[in-house]
Amino acid sequence: MLLDKFVNRLNYFYEDLGLYSDITLIIKTPDNPEGFIEIPLEVYNSKWTLTAYLLSNNATNFKVIEKRITSDMINYLEQSHPDFEIYDSRKIFIDKTSLSRAASIQYLSDKNIKNDRTKKWQNPLKGVYVTYFDLETSHIYKGELLSKTNDKTTYDEALNQIKKAIQAEGVLAW
Known part of the structure; x- marks a missing residue:
């Protein structure tokens, strides 16, 4: 894959670049000049490592569907879990094979x-x-409450739960 080769080349010059912290690659397209995909690169053993593919907050295609996702979620919470409210923290993982x-x-x-x-x-x-x-189609095909006890799990446990769930639905972000 092109990005793997790019990161390998970047790691070849790791010391020369003098950047020793995590960085993020931002993939831009003509339709998304402000950014389409963001790929955090985390440092492990003095090398950058590709992590998950995330949809950029600036992706133009997402603005249309974002309102529907929020509306559907609010309706679900009002009916099934009225004690919950949306917190201002969201990540959008994107399948790296289909984009x-x-x-x-x-x-x-x-x-x-x-x-x-x-x-x-x-x-x-x-x-x-x-x-x-x-x-591409703006079709929402499933919504689910993954956890009601996220406050009792570690970050790694919660991330593994999220990874398993989204990979089972065909979103291969890692």
């Missing part, structure tokens, strides 16, 4: 948790909701 299938991972907070200075702080981010869609 069309995608999964929007939305974190949800528990409305009942009110942190103040009088009691022990509680993590309000309990839910993870996943919406699967096709970027």
Whole structure:
């Protein structure tokens, strides 16, 4: 794959470049001049490593479907989980083979948790909701509440749960 070759070449000049932290590749296209895909490169053992393919927040195709995803999620939460509300944190993983299938991972907070200075702080981010869609057709084909107890898992456990779920739906972002 072209990106693998690019990262290998980049790693060949790792010391010469003098950049020793994580960086992000931003793939732009004529239809998405502000960015279509973002690929974080994380440093392990003095080498950059490709991570997941993420849809850029600036991708023009996503703006149309974003409103529908949010609306569908709000309707679902109002009917099935009224204690949850959308938290301002979302990642959109995109299938690296098709560049069309995608999964929007939305974190949800528990409305009942009110942190103040009088009691022990509680993590309000309990839910993870996943919406699967096709970027080309704007078709939303599935939405599911992946977790109601995200506050009790580690970051690595939560990421593995997300990876398994989206890969089972054909979104091969890693």
